[in-house]
Amino acid sequence: MPYEREFTAPLKIAKLSLGLTLHRVRIGVLEGPGTGLSYTFDKQNIGIGTHPSNEMRLNDETVSRFHARISQDEKGLSVRDLGSLNGTFLGDHRIESAYLRHDDVMRVGQTTLRVERLAEGFDVVLSPNIQFGEMIGQSAAMRQLFALLERIGPTEASVVLEGESGTGKDLAARAIHAASRRAAAPFVVFDCGAVAPGLVESELFGHVRGAFTSAASDRAGVFETGQGGTVFIDEIGELPLDLQPKLLRVLEQKEVRRLGDNRIRPVDVRVIAATNRDLEREVEAKRFREDLFYRLAVVRVHIPPLRDRREDIPLLIDRFLQELAGEGPAPTLNPSVSAALCRRPWPGNVRELRNAVARAVYLPEADALRAQSMAQISVDEVDTEVPYKLAKERLTSAFERRYLGALLASTNGNVSQAAKKSGINRTHLQAMLKRHGLRGQEA
Numbered sequence: 001m002p003y004e005r006e007f008t009a010p011l012k013i014a015k016l017s018l019g020l021t022l023h024r025v026r027i028g029v030l031e032g033p034g035t036g037l038s039y040t041f042d043k044q045n046i047g048i049g050t051h052p053s054n055e056m057r058l059n060d061e062t063v064s065r066f067h068a069r070i071s072q073d074e075k076g077l078s079v080r081d082l083g084s085l086n087g088t089f090l091g092d093h094r095i096e097s098a099y100l101r102h103d104d105v106m107r108v109g110q111t112t113l114r115v116e117r118l119a120e121g122f123d124v125v126l127s128p129n130i131q132f133g134e135m136i137g138q139s140a141a142m143r144q145l146f147a148l149l150e151r152i153g154p155t156e157a158s159v160v161l162e163g164e165s166g167t168g169k170d171l172a173a174r175a176i177h178a179a180s181r182r183a184a185a186p187f188v189v190f191d192c193g194a195v196a197p198g199l200v201e202s203e204l205f206g207h208v209r210g211a212f213t214s215a216a217s218d219r220a221g222v223f224e225t226g227q228g229g230t231v232f233i234d235e236i237g238e239l240p241l242d243l244q245p246k247l248l249r250v251l252e253q254k255e256v257r258r259l260g261d262n263r264i265r266p267v268d269v270r271v272i273a274a275t276n277r278d279l280e281r282e283v284e285a286k287r288f289r290e291d292l293f294y295r296l297a298v299v300r301v302h303i304p305p306l307r308d309r310r311e312d313i314p315l316l317i318d319r320f321l322q323e324l325a326g327e328g329p330a331p332t333l334n335p336s337v338s339a340a341l342c343r344r345p346w347p348g349n350v351r352e353l354r355n356a357v358a359r360a361v362y363l364p365e366a367d368a369l370r371a372q373s374m375a376q377i378s379v380d381e382v383d384t385e386v387p388y389k390l391a392k393e394r395l396t397s398a399f400e401r402r403y404l405g406a407l408l409a410s411t412n413g414n415v416s417q418a419a420k421k422s423g424i425n426r427t428h429l430q431a432m433l434k435r436h437g438l439r440g441q442e443a
Helices: 140-152 169-178 197-205 241-253 279-284 290-296 310-325 335-343 349-362 364-375 388-410 415-422 426-435
Strands: 019-031 038-041 045-049 068-073 076-081 088-090 093-095 097-099 104-108 111-125 159-162 187-191 230-234 270-275 299-302
Touching (some): 140 299, 169 187, 169 230, 197 241, 241 290, 279 290, 310 335, 310 349, 335 349, 388 415, 388 426
Antiparallel strands (some): 019 111, 045 068, 068 076, 088 093, 104 111
16 A cells, blocks of 8 residues: 555454445336336446436436436435436425435436346445545445545546545545656645635736736746646635636646736646535536536546445544554543444534544543433434434434534634634535524624
8 A cells, every 4th residue: 555654553444345246227217208218227326317428318308417316335226316407206205315215216307217226236346455645444435435546546637526525535636646647746725715706816827917906926826836746626616607717728728827917838737626516516507617527527536425434433533543642652532432423423524523533632521521412312303204314314404403503602603713613614614504594704
């Protein structure tokens, strides 16, 4: 493992298998255009829509270009609506996402589809490694991710990293750079969500003196700064729509022109972008250019949320304890605290877990009380009359609202301080607050 670090104590590793067997999927058209047609896929993800890039392209004018996506993991098949205009339905119920039962029937637009998980399987290769760069995980989801990153790292392909805030997209980008032939060259980070909208163009492309009021001297943008290396554009979904054509030109022509300058400067960089948004939804909603999306997304990589790889939590806790130890012996946690950490839903993902481990070490009495309160979740709060996924979402949503309310109270409503304290990206935190009808204020 060329990127593995040395640790002060051995990590707890489960016995690893080197493959994951998934099942072929048959989708038949029961009603609508193409009635009677049937398609079989040996893919983990199947896009459904009218756009030619979909694995299953439908000729139905009531279906959106990127309508829905069927995905497969060890738990089974799931379907997710991609922000379609006319919705995705299971029976009479419009859904955003749901796991499918055997032989389920779903409707998109005027087309009714039967989805079957066949007995025939196909193998998905898992990496033998439990680490890639600074990312660690022994779950099948992470080792499948590592297998993909190990393949694309040495290439020149541009990459879009997708996933929730705190999942480790920045670590993935750095690891891809470290595995490439550009490893000795600069790795430059540009966060679209952290720069004032009026300064984004200057930061990306540079400017010359006098280009605007505060331009007192010439300045290179991130593409020139990263010459020969990798430019990591974080939160690409936040890039203003009017600047997207300019970024596309840089990517296609491999040259940049500073603001206020007529000189064209050649650039040689690899671009990795990251987002916590669903860019297919953004394209469908006309908030992100389709041509830029396809130019960036030569390879799309999904970083799984922590709730979908809970078996990695003990491994991550060990890692964070060792990091906190420095050169000394690793601290330990009270078993009840460790157990509570493994049960939490972690809306802030790995970043939130890291902060929680640090609090548990530095403030053990306070975190023991948190562990006790987490252990008091009663089975009476669980409604077994609804499907498991819905019951889980309700419980997670209730916890999330309580957490966010307490977080705002602890920072007197200051969103920036709340983001820093919780380890949740500020933009993502604002979206979470809006979703729960909570309001904070900026400093």
